[in-house]
Amino acid sequence: MNGPEWEQPEMCDIEAEQQILGAALYTEDNAEVAAMVADVPTEAFYRPAHQLLHSTLVELVRAGQPADPVVVLEKASSRGELGADTGRLRIITLELLGKGVPGSVPYFADRIITLWHARTAVGEATRLIQKLHVLARNGDLALTGQVVARAREALDMDFTDPVSPGEVALPPSVAELLAGSDSYDWLIPQLFEYGDRMILTGIEGLGKSTLLAQIACAVTAGLHPFLAAPIIGAGAPRTSSHRVLVIDAENLPGQLRRRYRDLVDRVDVVCAQQNHPRPDWNDELRIEARPDGVRLEDPRELRRIEAAIAAHRPALVVAGPLYRLNALDTEAADGARELVRILDRLRVKYRFALLLEGHIPHAADGRSRSVRPIGSSLLLRWPEFGYGIVPARGHEDDEHPNVVNLRQWRYARDERLFPHELYHSTFGLPWTPADAYFRVCRSRGIFA
Numbered sequence: 001m002n003g004p005e006w007e008q009p010e011m012c013d014i015e016a017e018q019q020i021l022g023a024a025l026y027t028e029d030n031a032e033v034a035a036m037v038a039d040v041p042t043e044a045f046y047r048p049a050h051q052l053l054h055s056t057l058v059e060l061v062r063a064g065q066p067a068d069p070v071v072v073l074e075k076a077s078s079r080g081e082l083g084a085d086t087g088r089l090r091i092i093t094l095e096l097l098g099k100g101v102p103g104s105v106p107y108f109a110d111r112i113i114t115l116w117h118a119r120t121a122v123g124e125a126t127r128l129i130q131k132l133h134v135l136a137r138n139g140d141l142a143l144t145g146q147v148v149a150r151a152r153e154a155l156d157m158d159f160t161d162p163v164s165p166g167e168v169a170l171p172p173s174v175a176e177l178l179a180g181s182d183s184y185d186w187l188i189p190q191l192f193e194y195g196d197r198m199i200l201t202g203i204e205g206l207g208k209s210t211l212l213a214q215i216a217c218a219v220t221a222g223l224h225p226f227l228a229a230p231i232i233g234a235g236a237p238r239t240s241s242h243r244v245l246v247i248d249a250e251n252l253p254g255q256l257r258r259r260y261r262d263l264v265d266r267v268d269v270v271c272a273q274q275n276h277p278r279p280d281w282n283d284e285l286r287i288e289a290r291p292d293g294v295r296l297e298d299p300r301e302l303r304r305i306e307a308a309i310a311a312h313r314p315a316l317v318v319a320g321p322l323y324r325l326n327a328l329d330t331e332a333a334d335g336a337r338e339l340v341r342i343l344d345r346l347r348v349k350y351r352f353a354l355l356l357e358g359h360i361p362h363a364a365d366g367r368s369r370s371v372r373p374i375g376s377s378l379l380l381r382w383p384e385f386g387y388g389i390v391p392a393r394g395h396e397d398d399e400h401p402n403v404v405n406l407r408q409w410r411y412a413r414d415e416r417l418f419p420h421e422l423y424h425s426t427f428g429l430p431w432t433p434a435d436a437y438f439r440v441c442r443s444r445g446i447f448a
Helices: 014-024 031-038 048-062 069-079 086-096 102-138 141-154 174-179 208-221 253-273 299-312 333-350 435-443
Strands: 186-188 197-202 244-248 285-289 316-320 353-357 385-391 403-410 421-424 431-433
Touching: 014 031, 014 048, 014 086, 014 102, 014 299, 031 048, 031 102, 048 069, 048 086, 069 086, 102 141, 102 299, 102 333, 197 208, 197 333, 197 403, 208 244, 208 253, 208 285, 208 316, 208 353, 208 431, 244 299, 253 285, 285 299, 299 333, 431 435
Parallel strands: 197 353, 197 385, 244 285, 244 316, 316 353
Antiparallel strands: 385 403, 403 421, 421 431
């Protein structure tokens, strides 16, 4: 009879260990990354060879020497801690050289340290159980309190990162906070700010995906995504175009080709009409087509996506559908929390606005469908704002309505100028707002 699940194979992530060590050997000028890796406790590595390589790396970093792979291998082999099998250590070291992105070190370090704590806890708990069984068999139960107290002390682990005491550990004072600028850091004035999170939902077939692609192409060209005009006024960007990354986890390349060919053509026409420079479509808009879905919770998949973001440095990332960006149970709070943690880390680190596509639940008990996204209630509170596309009044029975409303389900912390109504158009951009929206934007100084 098999024991409980926690008695089965050790909790470890060999791939994550390889990513961290590989990042330390990533480039010649990698002193900062190597120092970051050296701060990870050697005991956190599960594989003995990884512990040996890491402890050797720590010696080199503390001696002020570069983390050269040849030197690391030579010093590690000379220790003789793994016996005479230095060839195996060489193979393991060579396996590391193609792995690791410096920007991913904090994520993987946190993962292997957490798994190390988990292994430690399991070991201490197992020893506690064994000692209690021995006391019960010997009838020496008077020592039970002492055994439990020692186990409690051993399990009192610090899960926070080690921080040296001193002023560097202090948060900013309120005076320092108030001395900073509280002006908006606009990507699109009064619409998207750098770092914003938005989820767009909607009933199937209404043009949600087209609207997301429209926003991606317009922002790439430096056009307002609804006004189809260059951005002017306070907060207008200094550049005439932006880098944008689309991560499509649903559509086949052929489907995306048809959609984006039409939009690129439309944007080029608008640019010509507005005497606005066209973007460099060979570089500034990148599309990651993943019809099989993306598993951001998988360290290898996350490393690939983060490498793409680090290389392209987008101002805007458009991704989705939300439920196909992971294999977690986002109906549960823990699954949703892990997904938003990953997305937030990328968003903050690389400073981009994030626009996600969400799906909505089916109608229940004859009521109209809610436009709130499927998943844990955490997803309802997480974004800065959320909108859903619904048929406009009088168009509820149309198969493909020409008029839709943007219904807000998550209200922004401050006012944003999103249109309330959109019309399908055969010229300009596919979705255009009513005249009233143009008048409001003109009165705010962002449209001429």
